[in-house]
Amino acid sequence: xxxxxxxxxxxxxxxxxxxxxxxxxxxxxxxxxxxxxxxxxxxxxxxxxxxxxxxxxxxxxxxxxxxxxxxxxxxxxxxxxxxxxxxxxxxxxxxxxxxxxxxxxxxxxxxxxxxxxxxxxxxxxxxxxxxxxxxxxxxxxxxxxxxxxxxxxxxxxxxxxxxxxx
Amino acid sequence: xxxxxxxxxxxxxxxxxxxxxxxxxxxxxxxxxxxxxxxxxxxxxxxxxxxxxxxxxxxxxxxxxxxxxxxxxxxxxxxxxxxxxxxxxxxxxxxxxxxxxxxxxxxxxxxxxxxxxxxxxxxxxxxxxxxxxxxxxxxxxxxxxxxxxxxxxxxxxxxxxxxxxxxxxxxxxxxxxxxxxxxxxxxxxxxxxxxxxxxxxxxxxxxxxxxxxxxxxxxxxxxxxxxxxxxxxxxxxxxxxxxxxxxxxxxxxxxxxxxxxxxxxxxxxxxxxxxxxxxxxxxxxxxxxxxxxxxxxxxxxxxxxxxxxxxxxxxxxxxxxxxxxxxxxxxxxxxxxxxxxxxxxxxxxxxxxxxxxxxxxxxxxxxxxxxxxxxxxxxxxxxxxxxxxxxxxxxxxxxxxxxxxxxxxxxxxxxxxxxxxxxxxxxxxxxxxxxxxxxxxxxxxxxxxxxxxxxxxxxxxxxxxxxxxxxxxxxxxxxxxxxxxxxxxxxxxxxxxxxxxxxxxxxxxxxxxxxxxxxxxxxxxxxxxxxxxxxxxxxxxxxxxxxxxxxxxxxxxxxxxxxxxxxxxxxxxxxxxxxxxxxxxxxxxxxxxxxxxxxxxxxxxxxxxxxxxxxxxxxxxxxxxxxxxxxxxxxxxxxxxxxxxxxxxxxxxxxxxxxxxxxxxxxxxxxxxxxxxxxxxxxxxxxxxxxxxxxxxxxxxxxxxxxxxxxxxxxxxxxxxxxxxxxxxxxxxxxxxxxxxxxxxxxxxxxxxxxxx
Numbered sequence: 001x002x003x004x005x006x007x008x009x010x011x012x013x014x015x016x017x018x019x020x021x022x023x024x025x026x027x028x029x030x031x032x033x034x035x036x037x038x039x040x041x042x043x044x045x046x047x048x049x050x051x052x053x054x055x056x057x058x059x060x061x062x063x064x065x066x067x068x069x070x071x072x073x074x075x076x077x078x079x080x081x082x083x084x085x086x087x088x089x090x091x092x093x094x095x096x097x098x099x100x101x102x103x104x105x106x107x108x109x110x111x112x113x114x115x116x117x118x119x120x121x122x123x124x125x126x127x128x129x130x131x132x133x134x135x136x137x138x139x140x141x142x143x144x145x146x147x148x149x150x151x152x153x154x155x156x157x158x159x160x161x162x163x164x165x166x
Numbered sequence: 167x168x169x170x171x172x173x174x175x176x177x178x179x180x181x182x183x184x185x186x187x188x189x190x191x192x193x194x195x196x197x198x199x200x201x202x203x204x205x206x207x208x209x210x211x212x213x214x215x216x217x218x219x220x221x222x223x224x225x226x227x228x229x230x231x232x233x234x235x236x237x238x239x240x241x242x243x244x245x246x247x248x249x250x251x252x253x254x255x256x257x258x259x260x261x262x263x264x265x266x267x268x269x270x271x272x273x274x275x276x277x278x279x280x281x282x283x284x285x286x287x288x289x290x291x292x293x294x295x296x297x298x299x300x301x302x303x304x305x306x307x308x309x310x311x312x313x314x315x316x317x318x319x320x321x322x323x324x325x326x327x328x329x330x331x332x333x334x335x336x337x338x339x340x341x342x343x344x345x346x347x348x349x350x351x352x353x354x355x356x357x358x359x360x361x362x363x364x365x366x367x368x369x370x371x372x373x374x375x376x377x378x379x380x381x382x383x384x385x386x387x388x389x390x391x392x393x394x395x396x397x398x399x400x401x402x403x404x405x406x407x408x409x410x411x412x413x414x415x416x417x418x419x420x421x422x423x424x425x426x427x428x429x430x431x432x433x434x435x436x437x438x439x440x441x442x443x444x445x446x447x448x449x450x451x452x453x454x455x456x457x458x459x460x461x462x463x464x465x466x467x468x469x470x471x472x473x474x475x476x477x478x479x480x481x482x483x484x485x486x487x488x489x490x491x492x493x494x495x496x497x498x499x500x501x502x503x504x505x506x507x508x509x510x511x512x513x514x515x516x517x518x519x520x521x522x523x524x525x526x527x528x529x530x531x532x533x534x535x536x537x538x539x540x541x542x543x544x545x546x547x548x549x550x551x552x553x554x555x556x557x558x559x560x561x562x563x564x565x566x567x568x569x570x571x572x573x574x575x576x577x578x579x580x581x582x583x584x585x586x587x588x589x590x591x592x593x594x595x596x597x598x599x600x601x602x603x604x605x606x607x608x609x610x611x612x613x614x615x616x617x618x619x620x621x622x623x624x625x626x627x628x629x630x631x632x633x634x635x636x637x638x639x640x641x642x643x644x645x646x647x648x649x650x651x652x653x654x655x656x657x658x659x660x661x662x663x664x665x666x667x668x669x670x671x672x673x674x675x676x677x678x679x680x681x682x683x684x685x686x687x688x689x690x691x692x693x694x695x696x697x698x699x700x701x702x703x704x705x706x707x708x709x710x711x712x713x714x715x716x717x718x719x720x721x722x723x724x725x726x727x728x729x730x731x732x733x734x735x736x737x738x739x740x741x742x743x744x745x746x747x748x749x750x751x752x753x754x755x756x757x758x759x760x761x762x763x764x765x766x767x768x769x770x771x772x773x774x775x776x777x778x779x780x781x782x783x784x785x786x787x788x789x790x791x792x793x794x795x796x797x798x799x800x801x802x803x804x805x806x807x808x809x810x811x812x813x814x815x816x817x818x819x820x821x822x823x824x825x826x827x828x829x830x831x832x833x834x835x836x837x838x839x840x841x842x843x844x845x846x847x848x849x850x851x852x853x854x855x856x857x858x859x860x861x862x863x864x865x866x867x868x869x870x871x872x873x874x875x876x877x878x879x880x881x882x883x884x885x886x887x888x889x890x891x892x893x894x895x896x897x898x899x900x901x902x903x904x905x906x907x908x909x910x911x912x913x914x915x916x917x918x919x920x921x922x923x
Contacts, residue, residue, distance in 0.1 A: 028197075032199075033190075034190070034193060034196075034197035035189070035190020035191065036190070037194075037196075037358075037359070037408075038196065039358045039359070039360075039442070040442040040855060040856050041441065041442065042442070042855055042856070042857065044855065044856035044857050045358060045442075045856055047358055074190070075189065075190030076189075076190055078189075079189075085185065085188065085189070089188040089189065092184070092188045093180045093181065093184040093185065093188060094178075094180065095822065096180075096181065096822030096823055096825060096826045097826075098181050098184045098187045098188060099181075099409075099652040099653065099654065099823075099826055099830065100357070100358070100359065100406075100407060100408045100409040100651060100652025101183070101184075101186075101187030101188075101192050101406065101408065101652065102194065102357075102358045102359040102408030102409060102652075103358050104187050104188055104190075105188075105190040108188060123869070124865075126864075127864040127865045127867075128864075128865060130864045131863050131864050131865050132863075133864075134356075134358060134856065134861060134863065135358070135864075136355075136356050136357055136358055136409050136411070136830070136833075136834070136861060137409055137652050137653075137826070137830045138826050138829060138830050138833075139826075139828075139829030139830045139831070139832055139833035139862075139867055139870065140829070140833065140864040140867050141829040141867070141869070141870055142822070142825070142826055142829065143864070144864070
């Protein structure tokens with residue numbers, strides 16, 4: 001099939017892609033975007049997480065036919081406006097939320113998806129939001145710390161920008 | 167210590183590989199692609215025990231796209247390997263001994279061709295009786311699993327003993343005796359990155375292998391042996407790794423040898439990555455262990471003697487079990503003062519997968535049993551669990567259960583009081599004791615503590631090496647033989663080099679572990695990277711520091727002893743201060759060599775394996791945890807509400823990394839207590855994916871309040887001890903002891919039962 005979609009804000013137009021190809025295979029094997037990981041390929045571990053139209057999705061359980069004309073964001077598309085680390089990536093580093101790093105791209109995306117729909121999550125809500133993403137190294141606590149801090153930071157910035165009142 | 171430290175213990179330190187990891191740029195072995203790369207795949211045994219009657223891979227070679235196919239016969243000595251017992255094979259030889267054992271392998275142009283190649287292999291077998299438990303393994307009527315019994319005693323793989331005094335008369339005369347048996351289950355490492363290797367044949371007949379193994383030099387030596395190549399022609403490079411926890415040695419040696427042989431036969435690179443079900447079936451586990459304990463005490467609760475019988479299931483191969491069952495033997499009665507202790511341990515072959523190293527290395531199971539028993543004994547004598555432990559726990563000057571006198575700081579009592587005070591223990595204990603019996607949700611609070619010998623101890627020669635070089639751009643590179651699989655060793659080595667040399671951490675870079683550039687340092691196991699590898703880095707950096715001080719003294723017209731450091735500057739008594747780069751340039755002009763090697767070895771300790779006496783370890787880590795749980799009486803579900811943890815691991819080098827180790831260890835201990843337990847039924851693994859083998863998710867793990875209390879060990883780098891393994895040990899028994907208060911049900915096996923009414 002011909003596959004058109006938006007990937008990390010850039011248009012993609014590919015020919016001869018099998019309809020039943022998993023999105024993770026397209027990203028990794030066709031487009032060489034290896035930040036999206038294979039951890040289980042049954043949709044259980046979340047290492048292959050991406051955002052589709054801003055919502056968290058498992059790319060191993062998503063067929064490429066289902067992303068036509070949608071916006072896909074992978075870890076390679078997460079950055080600050082100036083091209084550096086995003087606030088959430090910076091917070092992951094500062095809080096020690098990264099050990100082996102294999103779940104980290106998916107965790108950053110899960111955190112990002114949460115923060116886009118809930119500006120003031122509780123720690124329990126953060127835990128629920130990353131519940132589909134397995135991490136065997138960190139025990140999750142520093143990941144929760146990082147997401148919680150960025151939520152507060154973004155709220156403070158919106159107040160400073162006059163977008164919302166405190 | 168009056169020395170002002172810039173990096174050691176600095177809470178702002180970040181993981182040196184963190185930026186690549188949060189951006190997804192880190193390339194793990196499964197992310198690596200080279201031209202003409204073939205796909206490697208492995209045929210695995212569907213049965214737990216069988217004699218191979220036919221194995222022919224030639225039909226696979228007729229499948230279009232298949233470029234190579236191998237069996238045990240392609241390796242020297244049929245691919246036999248294994249340490250300390252050489253009983254395993256890179257591909258099954260004569261028999262298959264567990265479900266998931268590698269039988270044959272193919273390399274093909276794509277996945278489909280590789281699958282077709284596997285399907286074409288002629289593989290037939292005659293089933294043998296399955297040894298499904300340690301009790302069956304002890305039955306002389308059952309067949310022997312290994313070709314040669316290492317002990318001459320059928321399926322007995324190894325024994326250990328500890329003899330400290332004579333506990334029998336003390337037990338006979340003690341007013342309070344507890345005798346109980348505990349069964350701790352197998353556990354799967356469940357690293358999120360599965361095992362993998364990429365092998366590239368070299369023009370000289372050698373091979374370069376990128377493999378996600380913990381110990382590249384051991385991997386190289388095993389591969390060279392079975393490939394029939396001199397070690398210099400086999401190069402193993404460790405790419406960034408997605409977790410290991412002890413689980414990425416032997417099984418990755420097999421993966422490495424398979425990929426390398428396929429690549430050499432095909433004359434093309436081969437990438438072999440295990441999928442999740444393969445990983446769960448093929449990889450070794452934490453061994454299940456039965457601990458039969460007898461504890462004797464005075465009426466006031468003073469412990470007097472202990473006896474333990476440990477029975478360990480090593481599965482199809484010995485792997486690390488002879489060593490981890492020794493560590494279990496050294497810790498089987500826990501972190502308490504006894505007048506006499508005997509331990510007898512036997513490890514047995516079964517067809518339950520195979521078992522080896524996993525975080526805690528035998529002590530996780532042994533201490534869990536001891537801490538469940540101690541809680542029962544405290545209740546028998548009518549004392550509060552923490553008060554009982556404080557009454558009996560090891561303190562400075564005491565003798566451990568092996569009879570060794572502790573002559574360095576012992577922070578165990580401080581850890582116990584910290585978790586007691588922070589958790590509001592007394593109030594919660596009383597409140598939960600007073601809960602109505604028919605309450606829909608019942609809570610409990612429980613405690614456990616532990617000690618854990620540092621380094622390999624009597625398991626082997628405990629040394630590490632490092633090479634430091636000041637490169638032409640005045641940056642410092644480190645080649646180290648001990649490695650980082652996510653736990654943060656690269657950050658620790660970087661900060662230790664920067665601290666010792668007095669340079670910015672940005673100037674220091676740890677090279678990829680590569681058997682062509684790093685010197686052998688033994689295996690990266692036993693949480694020894696920071697303490698042993700760290701000391702090697704520290705003393706090597708100190709060698710270069712001495713050279714640079716001579717150069718600086720020459721520049722500043724003074725004696726090296728007169729120099730003062732301020733950041734990267736060298737300050738003399740009279741001249742203008744000079745920077746690091748000026749000193750390096752001057753050292754080069756003076757003809758000094760700006761590269762050094764260093765080696766550090768733990769001081770000799772002696773353990774007599776025949777008599778069961780001696781000094782097992784040079785240092786110990788201590789700690790305590792309190793867990794608070796809530797049990798839903800209708801659903802039977804147990805939720806852990808909070809955990810408090812305190813550890814004595816000496817000086818903390820990399821604080822956010824050390825906390826991360828603690829939280830991660832607690833999560834693994836929580837999984838061990840609540841939901842894991844890798845089960846075999848007649849040798850068949852009962853779960854091969856994350857839907858059925860559940861590991862803790864973010865909502866399973868509670869908020870953790872943890873600390874490292876301040877101590878210092880004179881032999882560790884800047885006073886540090888090890889910590890990655892010990893931090894998980896107390897979690898499962900603390901949860902199980904809390905479960906008892908909530909339910910009145912004493913736990914003798916994990917995972918916790920569901921008591922839904």
